[in-house]
Amino acid sequence: PAKQRTGWEIKASALSLNTHNRIRNIVEAMQIKPNPNKAMIPLSIGDPTTFGNLKAADETMKAVLRSLESGKFNGYAHTQGHETSRQAVAKYSAHQRPEGVIDPSDVLLCSGCSSALEYCILALADRGQNVLVPRPGFCLYHTLAEGLDIEVRYYELLPEQKWRADLVQLESLIDKNTAALLINNPSNPCGSVYDEAHLQQLVAICERHYIPIIADEIYEHFVFPGSRHVAVSSVTREVPVLSCGGLTKRFLVPGWRMGWIIVHDQHQRLGTAVTGLKNMCGRILGSNTIIQGALPDILTKTPQCYFDRVIETLYSNAQLAYKMLKQVRGLNPVMPNGAMYMMIGLSKEHFSAFKDDTHFVQELVNEQSVFCLPGSCFAYPGYLRIVLTVPSAMLEEACVRIAEFCYTHYKKDNRALIEDRLLED
Amino acid sequence: PAKQRTGWEIKASALSLNTHNRIRNIVEAMQIKPNPNKAMIPLSIGDPTTFGNLKAADETMKAVLRSLESGKFNGYAHTQGHETSRQAVAKYSAHQRPEGVIDPSDVLLCSGCSSALEYCILALADRGQNVLVPRPGFCLYHTLAEGLDIEVRYYELLPEQKWRADLVQLESLIDKNTAALLINNPSNPCGSVYDEAHLQQLVAICERHYIPIIADEIYEHFVFPGSRHVAVSSVTREVPVLSCGGLTKRFLVPGWRMGWIIVHDQHQRLGTAVTGLKNMCGRILGSNTIIQGALPDILTKTPQCYFDRVIETLYSNAQLAYKMLKQVRGLNPVMPNGAMYMMIGLSKEHFSAFKDDTHFVQELVNEQSVFCLPGSCFAYPGYLRIVLTVPSAMLEEACVRIAEFCYTHYKKDNRALIEDRLLED
Ligand SMILES: Cc1ncc(COP(=O)(O)O)c(C=O)c1O
Ligand SMILES: Cc1ncc(COP(=O)(O)O)c(C=O)c1O
Numbered sequence: 001p002a003k004q005r006t007g008w009e010i011k012a013s014a015l016s017l018n019t020h021n022r023i024r025n026i027v028e029a030m031q032i033k034p035n036p037n038k039a040m041i042p043l044s045i046g047d048p049t050t051f052g053n054l055k056a057a058d059e060t061m062k063a064v065l066r067s068l069e070s071g072k073f074n075g076y077a078h079t080q081g082h083e084t085s086r087q088a089v090a091k092y093s094a095h096q097r098p099e100g101v102i103d104p105s106d107v108l109l110c111s112g113c114s115s116a117l118e119y120c121i122l123a124l125a126d127r128g129q130n131v132l133v134p135r136p137g138f139c140l141y142h143t144l145a146e147g148l149d150i151e152v153r154y155y156e157l158l159p160e161q162k163w164r165a166d167l168v169q170l171e172s173l174i175d176k177n178t179a180a181l182l183i184n185n186p187s188n189p190c191g192s193v194y195d196e197a198h199l200q201q202l203v204a205i206c207e208r209h210y211i212p213i214i215a216d217e218i219y220e221h222f223v224f225p226g227s228r229h230v231a232v233s234s235v236t237r238e239v240p241v242l243s244c245g246g247l248t249k250r251f252l253v254p255g256w257r258m259g260w261i262i263v264h265d266q267h268q269r270l271g272t273a274v275t276g277l278k279n280m281c282g283r284i285l286g287s288n289t290i291i292q293g294a295l296p297d298i299l300t301k302t303p304q305c306y307f308d309r310v311i312e313t314l315y316s317n318a319q320l321a322y323k324m325l326k327q328v329r330g331l332n333p334v335m336p337n338g339a340m341y342m343m344i345g346l347s348k349e350h351f352s353a354f355k356d357d358t359h360f361v362q363e364l365v366n367e368q369s370v371f372c373l374p375g376s377c378f379a380y381p382g383y384l385r386i387v388l389t390v391p392s393a394m395l396e397e398a399c400v401r402i403a404e405f406c407y408t409h410y411k412k413d414n415r416a417l418i419e420d421r422l423l424e425d
Numbered sequence: 426p427a428k429q430r431t432g433w434e435i436k437a438s439a440l441s442l443n444t445h446n447r448i449r450n451i452v453e454a455m456q457i458k459p460n461p462n463k464a465m466i467p468l469s470i471g472d473p474t475t476f477g478n479l480k481a482a483d484e485t486m487k488a489v490l491r492s493l494e495s496g497k498f499n500g501y502a503h504t505q506g507h508e509t510s511r512q513a514v515a516k517y518s519a520h521q522r523p524e525g526v527i528d529p530s531d532v533l534l535c536s537g538c539s540s541a542l543e544y545c546i547l548a549l550a551d552r553g554q555n556v557l558v559p560r561p562g563f564c565l566y567h568t569l570a571e572g573l574d575i576e577v578r579y580y581e582l583l584p585e586q587k588w589r590a591d592l593v594q595l596e597s598l599i600d601k602n603t604a605a606l607l608i609n610n611p612s613n614p615c616g617s618v619y620d621e622a623h624l625q626q627l628v629a630i631c632e633r634h635y636i637p638i639i640a641d642e643i644y645e646h647f648v649f650p651g652s653r654h655v656a657v658s659s660v661t662r663e664v665p666v667l668s669c670g671g672l673t674k675r676f677l678v679p680g681w682r683m684g685w686i687i688v689h690d691q692h693q694r695l696g697t698a699v700t701g702l703k704n705m706c707g708r709i710l711g712s713n714t715i716i717q718g719a720l721p722d723i724l725t726k727t728p729q730c731y732f733d734r735v736i737e738t739l740y741s742n743a744q745l746a747y748k749m750l751k752q753v754r755g756l757n758p759v760m761p762n763g764a765m766y767m768m769i770g771l772s773k774e775h776f777s778a779f780k781d782d783t784h785f786v787q788e789l790v791n792e793q794s795v796f797c798l799p800g801s802c803f804a805y806p807g808y809l810r811i812v813l814t815v816p817s818a819m820l821e822e823a824c825v826r827i828a829e830f831c832y833t834h835y836k837k838d839n840r841a842l843i844e845d846r847l848l849e850d
Contacts, residue, residue: 003600005635008694010665013604015573016548016701019708021504049500056499064493064715074481075474076679079446111536111682115709123441144708148440175428179438210430240435254501255714257536269433276441283444283569284540288713289680290489 018147022139038369043386057306067293081109088296096231113259116244123276125179136380163192186219189385191336223338233264240265317388324399368401443572447564463794473814482731492718506534513721521656538684541669548701550604561805588617611644614810616761648763658689665690742813749824793826
């Protein structure tokens with residue numbers, strides 16, 4: 001072969017081409033033409049600030065204002081983030097440790113939780129290794145890993161068991177090349193919140209197989225009355241945990257891109273991986289310094305009543321949607337305990353007019369102008385995911401329309417049809 | 426081999442371990458103990474805001490204030506950045522196109538120029554391919570590429586020719602696996618500013634070999650009186666150029682992490698690489714939205730007199746340091762035409778007490794408490810790099826101390842010594 005090129009033949013790298021956004025791919029392949037007679041209701045958007053009903057707290061905003069006006073936070077920060085900002089995160093996250101104390105050097109500030117997850121996966125897993133991720137699960141894990149030839153192996157969550165992991169199936173996936181178990185608790189898209197007992201079971205598997213945990217805890221504290229968030233790192237001293245969090249959801253500021261990694265590794269079992277993580281932070285120098293400067297105040301001065309009110313809104317939306325959709329024949333909503341989503345099972349045999357969940361979603365938009373995400377976006381066909389962050393009147397209207405749609409397309413199964421006919425006769 | 430692990434053996438990924446920060450590695454290996462009798466003067470820090478003499482413009486700060494107070498920029502932006510923000514960058518950068526018009530869809534906002542560079546390199550180059558980068562040059566290129574097994578090949582800049590590239594040597598590096606030529610203009614660490622003729626020469630090579638250009642133009646417009654910044658994309662319609670820029674340097678806000686990529690590709694020769702670039706932006710969802718919201722005002726309302734004043738400061742510092750150090754035997758400063766740095770050659774034979782530039786820098790700190798970066802940090806031993814952003818009194822004092830240090834350690838060469846002796850006799 002010639003040593004030189006003889007024409008333009010630029011190609012994208014495999015990494016960049018294999019950085020797929022599954023949601024975008026699926027949504028773009030749909031043929032969507034919303035019903036012009038009905039206003040569009042998007043129950044698809046994972047941005048809680050979209051509708052204006054959920055806003056960042058005044059105290060959060062003021063903290064940023066002060067940080068900006070101080071003029072002290074325009075310069076570069078330390079690669080891991082400003083010391084005082086990391087101190088604030090360490091304090092805020094103290095409950096994640098059995099002993100209740102975190103050293104600021106164990107905190108790494110990142111550009112959003114996405115970046116935190118990217119660094120954890122990329123620092124732990126080499127090409128050809130695998131990471132266990134939940135199904136249904138947030139598609140970013142796949143997006144981040146696949147381009148680097150890191151295999152993603154799905155462990156199954158069981159809807160009938162509050163979306164707990166199928167432990168036997170999970171354990172069967174593990175081999176010498178398993179670099180990490182990724183746990184997303186509370187979960188997107190399930191809205192599930194694991195109790196301590198289940199976390200212990202997951203930790204026990206990791207301990208048995210010497211596998212570190214990446215905990216996506218971006219919905220930490222985002223739990224409904226009756227549930228309690230337990231950080232997986234707080235139930236083990238044996239298994240190293242990289243906890244990924246941030247301001248994004250709880251503080252309702254996704255655009256600010258403030259995320260973090262907290263390294264829990266009592267016995268220094270992560271070895272060189274901690275250096276690896278810190279190296280990764282040096283690639284792009286993390287997160288905006290104005291927000292870093294505001295972190296100490298954001299984390300201490302945003303009042304509990306603010307969080308309570310947000311949770312209240314989400315919880316009452318969850319109850320509303322659950323109650324309404326539970327009554328719809330062919331739908332099987334699973335009541336969430338946290339986060340901002342609800343999964344709804346579709347009874348395939350009763351909606352046989354639709355090829356799959358994606359087709360169902362497409363026709364639902366086209367007839368009713370209600371847009372949900374198909375479970376396929378979360379590697380879980382046969383379900384819909386709705387968001388609970390829309391204004392409740394909108395949610396109610398959406399549920400009415402979904403019910404109408406289901407009523408129109410619901411097909412009784414053959415036996416029922418025969419029985420009906422017999423009765424009618 | 427057993428299918429399962431039998432003990433803890435977590436290892437960092439090759440990517441994370443090979444994400445080296447050369448500056449940090451070199452600096453940390455030094456044995457530094459500044460002279461306690463002299464106040465430390467760091468001429469090493471690439472953060473222009475460190476000393477308080479250079480500050481962001483009021484207009485820049487106010488634009489962010491308005492963006493924050495609008496409450497409209499807390500949500501997620503489009504993967505590439507908000508449309509209006511990209512429009513603003515497109516307008517601001519219109520001079521980069523021969524025809525003077527850029528479409529906002531050709532703009533991708535990123536988390537700092539670092540992230541822009543990361544995406545360009547990673548989207549264009551596959552494992553085993555190579556990217557041509559300047560020597561001396563900014564070490565981040567290496568940091569970003571090496572972990573992904575993308576080879577970095579150095580083309581030489583010639584200090585005696587205003588740091589122009591050695592075109593013959595550059596061309597000799599090119600083969601079928603050359604994915605891009607990276608041009609950093611104005612340059613860190615050289616402070617050089619290329620004229621149109623030299624850019625044309627570089628473009629001609631790329632055209633001959635069908636190689637796209639990654640242009641690191643973060644110091645765009647940061648040029649001293651008498652020089653003019655020419656964007657490499659403005660001198661070609663044939664060679665695709667990915668221009669990386671941002672607010673960092675010119676607006677003196679490095680911590681804000683606002684960078685961008687502008688795709689110049691008149692003949693669509695980048696092919697799938699544009700999709701690849703956009704995919705990359707989906708990994709961590711770019712830059713802080715408050716700053717995005719402020720971009721239109723920052724880019725149009727920051728007054729020219731502000732930029733002029735900053736340039737004036739840097740230029741007069743450059744003149745001061747050049748004039749003082751030029752007189753020091755054994756030093757060979759190269760007058761910069763832009764950016765914020767000056768390179769100073771060390772006459773090896775006259776400083777034979779020192780093993781190399783790193784050793785020289787170490788002893789300079791230990792005796793005089795003046796800290797420069799050794800050229801080795803930029804793959805260019807035998808030089809020092811100083812920053813021009815410190816207050817001028819501090820710079821003057823630093824130059825006096827450097828002169829004193831050189832005077833103490835300067836060794837005449839043998840012939841000169843002999844001649845001296847003969848004269849004395
Ligand atoms: C489970 C989960 N993890 C991580 C993220 C990303 O968070 P961030 O916006 O902070 O990058 C999301 C966002 O939707 C999420 O749902
Ligand atoms: C040549 C060059 N490119 C890129 C960067 C990084 O810019 P940013 O801070 O916007 O990531 C720097 C910073 O020093 C630089 O000198």
